[in-house]
Amino acid sequence: MTQVATHHRELIFSPAIRIFHWLRALAIVVLVVTGFYISWPFLVAPESSDVLVQGWIRFAHIVFGFVLTSVTLIRFYLFFFGKSSIERRSIKDVLSVKSWIVQIKSYIWMGHLDKAGVYGPLQFVTYVAISLVALFMCITGLVLYANVYHEGLGGLLWDVSAWFTAIMGGLAQVRIWHHILTWVFIVFVVIHVYMAVWSGIRFKHNAVDSIVSGYDYHKDH
Numbered sequence: 001m002t003q004v005a006t007h008h009r010e011l012i013f014s015p016a017i018r019i020f021h022w023l024r025a026l027a028i029v030v031l032v033v034t035g036f037y038i039s040w041p042f043l044v045a046p047e048s049s050d051v052l053v054q055g056w057i058r059f060a061h062i063v064f065g066f067v068l069t070s071v072t073l074i075r076f077y078l079f080f081f082g083k084s085s086i087e088r089r090s091i092k093d094v095l096s097v098k099s100w101i102v103q104i105k106s107y108i109w110m111g112h113l114d115k116a117g118v119y120g121p122l123q124f125v126t127y128v129a130i131s132l133v134a135l136f137m138c139i140t141g142l143v144l145y146a147n148v149y150h151e152g153l154g155g156l157l158w159d160v161s162a163w164f165t166a167i168m169g170g171l172a173q174v175r176i177w178h179h180i181l182t183w184v185f186i187v188f189v190v191i192h193v194y195m196a197v198w199s200g201i202r203f204k205h206n207a208v209d210s211i212v213s214g215y216d217y218h219k220d221h
């Protein structure tokens, strides 16, 4: 007799969440690469300064900078006001000591997952932190932008940029923090991808494909 393994599927990520996830991933990769190039433009020798390599790279940085700024704002909105409460429910886990213990034990192969929302508490606070760093990158990026483009949006942002620059202790500090915090994204992406693959294998839930299809496929118990 053949036995048929039955699987369940559950929609966990809405199309909006998936689209914005991949837009953000693309924007971050482009911004890290172009950002480091802007700070160390190694491709053009001094005698050939006529070539617009730096200009095009800056252009890409700014375009994707605005992509990231838009996605960051929309994502904050969706977290609080989106139809599904699957992300918001994680706040309950963050506030529960028991939830933290269950999660951390499950990471060292002791017991199973048990959570109210789609993320574990440690995962959730990490995402909140990276979202706040992204917000800071957008603010410092826009301040740098306003210092180059004095018309249009740059002009509109001029007063608030001057105020922010004063708080940061000058434009050099704005630039330095925009540069240093780039490393947070590099470290985050490496750990994030590793954890996504690892937890799919470990828990047989929410594997990497769920952020593509939206579905969590898992075996019936």
Ligand code: HEM
Residues within 6 Å of the ligand: 027, 028, 031, 032, 034, 035, 036, 038, 039, 058, 061, 062, 064, 065, 066, 068, 069, 137, 138, 139, 140, 141, 142, 144, 145, 175, 178, 179, 181, 182, 185
């Ligand atoms: C993950 C997000 C981002 C990363 C990793 C990133 C990275 C960087 C880095 C490494 C630099 C070079 C800083 C230096 O001079 O040493 C830079 C410059 C800059 N970034 Fe970003 N950035 C991000 C987001 C943004 C955003 C959202 C904007 C907003 C439009 C923006 C606008 C700028 C501007 C205008 C400059 C200065 C360009 C110049 O001096 O010619 N960045 N960025």
